[in-house]
Amino acid sequence: xxxxxxxxxxxxxxxxxxxxxxxxxxxxxxxxxxxxxxxxxxxxxxxxxxxxxxxxxxxxxxxxxxxxxxxxxxxxxxxxxxxxxxxxxxxxxxxxxxxxxxxxxxxxxxxxxxxxxxxxxxxxxxxxxxx
Amino acid sequence: xxxxxxxxxxxxxxxxxxxxxxxxxxxxxxxxxxxxxxxxxxxxxxxxxxxxxxxxxxxxxxxxxxxxxxxxxxxxxxxxxxxxxxxxxxxxxxxxxxxxxxxxxxxxxxxxxxxxxxxxxxxxxxxxxxxxxxxxxxxxxxxxxxxxxxxxxxxxxxxxxxxxxxxxxxxxxxxxxxxxxxxxxxxxxxxxxxxxxxxxxxxxxxxxxxxxxxxxxxxxxxxxxxxxxxxxxxxxxxxxxxxxxxxxxxxxxxxxxxxxxxxxxxxxxxxxxxxxxxxxxxxxxxxxxxxxxxxxxxxxxxxxxxxxxxxxxxxxxxxxxxxxxxxxxxxxxxxxxxxxxxxxxxxxxxxxxxxxxxxxxxxxxxxxxxxxxxxxxxxxxxxxxxxxxxxxxxxxxxxxxxxxxxxxxxxxxxxxxxxxxxxxxxxxxxxxxxxxxxxxxxxxxxxxxxxxxxxxxxxxxxxxxxxxxxxxxxxxxxxxxxxxxxxxxxxxxxxxxxxxx
Numbered sequence: 001x002x003x004x005x006x007x008x009x010x011x012x013x014x015x016x017x018x019x020x021x022x023x024x025x026x027x028x029x030x031x032x033x034x035x036x037x038x039x040x041x042x043x044x045x046x047x048x049x050x051x052x053x054x055x056x057x058x059x060x061x062x063x064x065x066x067x068x069x070x071x072x073x074x075x076x077x078x079x080x081x082x083x084x085x086x087x088x089x090x091x092x093x094x095x096x097x098x099x100x101x102x103x104x105x106x107x108x109x110x111x112x113x114x115x116x117x118x119x120x121x122x123x124x125x126x127x128x129x130x131x
Numbered sequence: 132x133x134x135x136x137x138x139x140x141x142x143x144x145x146x147x148x149x150x151x152x153x154x155x156x157x158x159x160x161x162x163x164x165x166x167x168x169x170x171x172x173x174x175x176x177x178x179x180x181x182x183x184x185x186x187x188x189x190x191x192x193x194x195x196x197x198x199x200x201x202x203x204x205x206x207x208x209x210x211x212x213x214x215x216x217x218x219x220x221x222x223x224x225x226x227x228x229x230x231x232x233x234x235x236x237x238x239x240x241x242x243x244x245x246x247x248x249x250x251x252x253x254x255x256x257x258x259x260x261x262x263x264x265x266x267x268x269x270x271x272x273x274x275x276x277x278x279x280x281x282x283x284x285x286x287x288x289x290x291x292x293x294x295x296x297x298x299x300x301x302x303x304x305x306x307x308x309x310x311x312x313x314x315x316x317x318x319x320x321x322x323x324x325x326x327x328x329x330x331x332x333x334x335x336x337x338x339x340x341x342x343x344x345x346x347x348x349x350x351x352x353x354x355x356x357x358x359x360x361x362x363x364x365x366x367x368x369x370x371x372x373x374x375x376x377x378x379x380x381x382x383x384x385x386x387x388x389x390x391x392x393x394x395x396x397x398x399x400x401x402x403x404x405x406x407x408x409x410x411x412x413x414x415x416x417x418x419x420x421x422x423x424x425x426x427x428x429x430x431x432x433x434x435x436x437x438x439x440x441x442x443x444x445x446x447x448x449x450x451x452x453x454x455x456x457x458x459x460x461x462x463x464x465x466x467x468x469x470x471x472x473x474x475x476x477x478x479x480x481x482x483x484x485x486x487x488x489x490x491x492x493x494x495x496x497x498x499x500x501x502x503x504x505x506x507x508x509x510x511x512x513x514x515x516x517x518x519x520x521x522x523x524x525x526x527x528x529x530x531x532x533x534x535x536x537x538x539x540x541x542x543x544x545x546x547x548x549x550x551x552x553x554x555x556x557x558x559x560x561x562x563x564x565x566x567x568x569x570x571x572x573x574x575x576x577x578x579x580x581x582x583x584x585x586x587x588x589x590x591x592x593x594x595x596x597x598x599x600x601x602x603x604x605x606x607x608x609x610x611x612x613x614x615x616x617x618x619x620x621x622x623x624x625x626x627x628x629x630x631x632x
Contacts, residue, residue, distance in 0.1 A: 023312045031311075036459050041466040044481045045304060 007067050011126055014063060018056040025049055060130055067123050074120045081113045141207075142232075142612065144184075148202035148217075149194055150176030155626065159614060162632040163607045167619045172626060174616040175246065178588050180204050181614070182244055183215060183227070185235040185584070191217050191227040206232055234582055238269050242575040243610075245568060245587045252567050259542040262570075266512045266541065269578040275505040282498035289491050293484065297472070300465040301480035307465060311458045314451055321448045325441065332438035339430045346426060350419040357412040364405040371398040512577045513537045519573035520566065527565070527601050535566060561594055565602065572606060585610040589617065607631075 028046055031037040088109065092102040142159040146152050152173045157166070168174050182189050184206045195202045195217040202217040215229035250257075254265050267273045292298070374395045381388040468475040468483070475483050517536045524532050534546040543566070545553045558566070568587065575582060585606055594602065607613045619627070 020309075020312065023316065024308050027308060027312045027315055031459065031462065036463060038466060038479050038481070040479050040485075041304070041481045044485075045308065048305065 007063065007070055007123065008126075011063055011067070014056055014060055015129070018053065018060065021049060021053045021056060025053070064127060064130060067127055071120055071123050074116050074123070078113065078116045078120070081109055081116060085109045085113070140209075143207040144177070144181055145203075145205040146177065146180045147204075148196040148199040149180045149204060150196060152176055152180075152196075157626075157628055159612055159628075160630045160632075161611050162613070162630060163603055164612065164614045165629045165631070166614065166616045166626060167629065168616075168626040169619050169624070172624070174626070175588055177626070178244065178246060178586055178614070178616065181206075181584075181586070182240055182246075184213060184232045185582075186237045186240040186244075187231075188237050188240045190225075192225040194227075195219060195225050204229075208232055236579055236582060239579060239582050239584070241265065242269055242571060242579050243582055243585050245571055247588065252563050254567055254570060259540050262537070262543065263509075263541040266509055266574065269574050270505075270508040270512055272505050272509055275501045275508075278501045279498050279505065282494045282501070286491050286494050286498070289487050289494075293487060297468070297474075298480060298484065301484065304462065304465050307458065307462050311455065311462065314455045314458060318448065318451045318455065321444055321451060325444050325448065328438045328441050328444065332433070332441075336430065336433055339426060339433065343423060343426045343430060346419060346423045350416060350423060353412060353416045353419060357409060357416055360405055360409045360412055364402055364409060367398050367402045367405060371395055371402065374398060509541075512574065513539075513541065515577040516570060516573035519576060520569045523569040523572070523605060527598075527605055529562075529565065561598065564594075565598075568602065568606070572609065576609065583611040584614065585612070586614045587616070 025046065028037070028042060028049065032039065032042045085106065088097075088102065088105055091097045092099075097105075140161050144157050144159065146155045149155075150173055151171070155173070155177070157177065166174055166177060176194075179189055179194055181204075183191075183194055183204055194204075200219040203214065204217075205212060205214045207213075211233075213230045213232050215227055215231065217225055217227045219225050254262055264273075267276060374391050378388060378391045378395065381391055466480055468478050468480060470477045472478075520535050524535060531548055532545065533548050533550060535544070536546075537543055543555055545555060545558065545566075547553050555563070572585065575585065587603075587606075603613060603615055
């Protein structure tokens, strides 16, 4: 069974917003360095921008925590699916279920396991991007 | 007529052409002063006259005798003389001038004089807004309210200014910055695409050159082979010629001639073979030359024209660069007022904005300070009133009341024994009057604690003698001079004053 997660959209959005805010900061510095903006206006805008970046970083930290929790949950799910598979193998070897049923259930469990592992990899990859 | 005071502590009041009184002199002593006279004999006139010496709230026209053009009020207090003269102008207006008693305070008329015309009972029956206004005036709360309102008005005005079109462009700066960032991102994308395109083109040119070099090398090899073949053919032709010359010398039937003839045939076959090879080689060489020429032409064209769609990308890049310049100019315009601005010519908006915000902050602080002061005063007045009225009812021994208090909204609550709330309107006249007097006394003790007088004009008519004495004694314990007017108990045409310490 695959539990749909909500971290991905929030993560992508926050990363995008954070990158955009950093780009704005670069644009501001560029304007200041080329004397296209006064120091006072720069200070005013950079303060607001730094606040915004700070908020995104805070949000990112919260998100990272949630993603860590999600990884733990997915590892639990992975172990459970592995146990199910082992149990299925035993049932099959013991002749308790026919081959057709075994194959069908095995495919289902494998699908869930693949999806779980894939999500774990994705989250780990995402976490590497922000840490 | 001057009547000298018994002691330095007395207040002597002289009235001349005041109200219905031509001339009158009265001495008020510390303690209770009871002025007794029949109706319409001048009791209220005396109170008005005395009030004129400590408050300017009574219009002079209400004091000067109607049929007189000049009048005078004089007070002797602690060895000093205080005098006020009243004069009717030809236009009928009455003006007054002179000095007032040293403890004069315009608020005293509201806090220390229970005249029917000061609406003493109305202050409790008029509802919370009336009482709140009464306390506001006594505590200078109205002054604080005016300051608070003025500060708020200025805050609103500054707020409107900050929201005006002059500041709107500045407020758009974060948006302009976002737009500029978008343009930067777009420019980088185009630059990247141009670089990719150039890199792909260079790679293509390099490959073409390598191909040309390889082709040229092949051609050169093939041409060398061709030359070799042509040399071989020439050698073979020379050999054939030599064999033919030998054949002419040899006997035709001899074995040598046969061998020579065979050599000639062999040489001719070889020549034929070489010619075919030469033909094939020439075809290859010609083909290679054509291919090489085509490749060189293609390379020339590629080098001349450059990558396809590069031009459109460069045009796009140029357009974006122009937009960036325009956006930067827009940002520069937004951060500064125009040089011809009527208020802040050429100044930085952020600095003006900061100044205005500082003013707003200061005004909010002032407003908050007065608000707090106002609330503190009003709360203090309310608490003092609640405390005093409870004490008064306890000391006066007024039966039947459990609690009388003002709530936070300055609404008066009367709680009868058994925790029964009684609407103010249903109180008896004497209860209303008693509560009103206690209210005034609480207000006086709160806001004018050093004011030495408390005056009650005929309102005590509602009281039986026992309650009258209890209330006046209660007031007397708290105020140095208590002046009470009363209807004379026996027929008389004189104003009499009696004292009780």
